[in-house]
Amino acid sequence: MLTAAVLYAVGTDQVRGFAVTLFLGLVLNLYTAVFLARMAFEILERKRWIKKLSMMQVISATNYDFMGMARYAIAGSVVVIAVGMGALFMRGQGVLDIDFTGGVAVELLFKEPKDIGEVRHRLRDLRDLAVSDVRLEGEEPHRRFMINTAAEPGVEAQEYLDRVKEKIAQIFGDELVHYSLELQPLTGTGGIPSLGRVSGLAGMGGLGLAPWVYGQTEGEAVSGGAPSVPAAGGNVPAAGGKGDIPPSEPGAVNVNTEAVNVNADTKSESPAPATSATPATRDGGANHAAPSASPQGSGTTARPAARPAAQAGRSWPTRVKLIFDHKIDYDTVNDLVARQLAKLPDPDKDADYEVFNREYRRGDTTGYNEWEVRIDLPPETGMQVVEQVRAEFEAIPYFPSSNTIGGKVAGSTRVRAAYALLLSVIGIIIYLWVRFTRFSFGLAAAVALLHDVLITVGLIALSAYLTGFLQFLLIEEFKIGLTVLAALLTIVGYSVNDTIVVFDRIREVKGKNPNLTAGMINSSINQTLSRTLITGLTTLFVIVVLYVGGGAGIHGFAFTLLIGITVGTYSSIFIASPILMWLTAVPESQAQKAKTPQYVS
Structure with a gap:
């Protein structure tokens, strides 16, 4: 619970979600074990449904000399830590994820x-x-x-x-898979047939490619440009007014429309991308940034000059339905059309146009599979524009998801991660100090935790050099990010919990004896060995399933837990207990003095 509290206090939104889940799980587990399990056994006993309790003996009584093996175990740990730290040094900043x-x-x-x-x-x-x-x-x-x-x-x-x-x-x-687009002319196009799809992306989900946001009122197609000057006596709604598209217009939908100004020169900096309808695969929670609609360059693209807006209820010489195999937002289509119109010679480049979808609402970043493009140009010219839109669009590779994290955010995250680890270790030392009334217990547990974290981080760094010949074990080039940080703090909580079980038994066996001996520690570890192994193996079974069957977003998280839980179980036996004995060792002169009876005359 202490680890969950620290995660919530200093973590990002994603880590806080994990912390809340961890905290609730621990609280409910404690409630179930203490209250519900006891109540269930009491009911079963009173109803005489059970008359005796028998359990399978997984591990019989043991008498291993763990303290005799401690020096070899510690030497092995030092070697593994040294190799891991060497790999960490070699990878440098590359071992850190973009978080x-x-x-x-x-x-x-x-x-x-x-x-x-x-x-x-x-x-x-x-x-x-x-x-x-x-x-x-x-x-x-x-x-x-x-x-x-x-x-x-x-x-x-x-x-x-x-x-x-x-x-x-x-x-x-x-x-790479590229985008695909089908064109269906809705008006006369001089014999130009409907154009078919090039490649299929069915079921790929939505995409946001929006460099700019154009205004639109509710339930209406948006026109590029400022309001046109009405002809004398023309019945044109005032700015902000509404009219109806005549139902006689082929393929038109009877909806409210409104002319909207588009200020083409209000921004010169690179715009923020629109939210994609397809969720990003990374548990980082950052905004999904889709690729630029221009495949030939990066950065911003010059916006076309403002053109007169379409007049509500007008007839459009060119009307084409754009059918995508995946969902795409309004801003992307609008930008593509505007850019191709800007390439036309005068006066065609100033032609009015609309991008229409009956479900679209102003400011909506949701993607749709179908959009209708209306251009105030002859069908031959208008279709050439739309064909250029298609050619430009299909030249863009399809990136299912993308994610960006700025340097300032990353720097802040690093500081908070360091605070989280430091506060967790300090809190655990204080807790064990109070619980066992001796600082040596807390310090021994802290050394074991440091041992677990160093080995786990070292193996994460080493994964980059093992991925070639250990790929059959699903080893990848893992990096340390927010999910790995959450796993490390979970390891801290698990390891100290396992260590406390051993320390409790050591305190019971030691009793009031002022000196802690190797025999006492061996006896305590042998008595708790069955519980330690069963708990560790049960936890590892779940983590192995998560590691093998989980997705890429949690693969590093599962790998960290797999290593950490294994090392944590090992350290509670071979690291924490020997260090506790060395810290509490009584000098031989004091021990002999304590054994010598004192006579009072």
């Missing part, structure tokens, strides 16, 4: 299966690169990968995301 360094995470989807080693090799120029294989049920394996890369110094995360996506597109090209 602590700032950077981007991008999910790739290939048309054909790829070897993770090949993907890692071809992207090796990216800074602090980590590649993990993402598997989805029902999808062919080894087609989807998540890459993490730290941002370059002085480069904003969003700008770096654009650079990374551009580089990925250059390296892999047509090997």
Whole structure:
């Protein structure tokens, strides 16, 4: 519970959610064990449904000399820690995830299966690169990968995301799945047939590619530009007024419309991306940043000049339905159309246009599979514009999810993570000091916790060098992020709980004897060995299932728990107890003096 409280106090929103779940689970577990279990046994006994309790003897009475093996165990731990710290030093800042360094995470989807080693090799120029294989049920394996890369110094995360996506597109090209689009002309197009899909992305979910946000009133198609000047005697609604699209217009939907101004020059900086309808795969909680609609460059794209808005109820020479195999938001479509119109010569580039969907509402970032584009140009010219929209759109690789974290946020997260670990260890030392009335108990447990954390972190760092020949064990190039931090603090709580069980038995066996001996510790550990192993193996069974069957987002979390719980069980026997004996050892002269009877004359 102490660990959960620290996680909630200094953690981010994602870690706080884990802390709340951990705290509630511990409280409910305590309530169930103390009250409900006792009540159940009492009812069973009073009803005479059970007359005796028998349990299978997993481990019979043992008499192992654990203290005799302690020196070899400690030597082995020192070697493992040294190797792990060496790997940590070699990886440097690269062992940290973008949660602590700032950077981007991008999910790739290939048309054909790829070897993770090949993907890692071809992207090796990216800074602090980590590649993990993402598997989805029902999808062919080894087609989807998540890459993490730290941002370059002085480069904003969003700008770096654009650079990374551009580089990925250059390296892999047509090997990646691209967007696809079907065009269905709704008006005369001079014999131009409906254009079919190029590739399918059914079921891929939504995407937000929005560089800019255009205004729109509720339930209406938005026009690009400022209100046009009405003809003399024309019945045009005033600014903010509403009119109806004539039902006689082919394919039109009878909805309220309103002319809306679009100020094309209000912003020059890079805009914030719209929220994607597809959730990001990383438990980090950061906004999903979709790729730029321009595959050839990064950063901002010049917005077209403002054009006169469409007049409500007008007839559009070019009307085309855009059907996507995945959901896409309004801003992306509007930006693509505006950019292609801006390439036309005068006066066509100033033509009015609308992007319409009957379910869309102003400010909505939800993606839709269908949009209607209306352009005040002859069908031949208008279709050329829409075809260019399609060509530009289908040149963009499909990135199912992406995530960015800025440098300032990452720096703040690092500080809070350090506070979390420090406060947890200090709190545990104080708690054990009060519980056992001796500081040596708390210090021995703290050393064991430090041992567990160092070995776990060292093996995480070492994973980068083991992934090649231990891939069959699902070893990946793990990094330390927020989920791994939560796992480390969970390990701290589990390890100290296991250590307390052994320390309690040591205190009982020791009694009032002023000197703690190796025999007392051996007897205590042998008495609690069955409980220690059963608890550890039960916990490990759940974690192994999580490690093997869990998704990529929790793979590092499960690996950390798997190592930490194993090492924590080992340290409560071979590390904490020997250190406790050395800390409480009474000098031989004092022990002899205590044994010598004192005669009073």
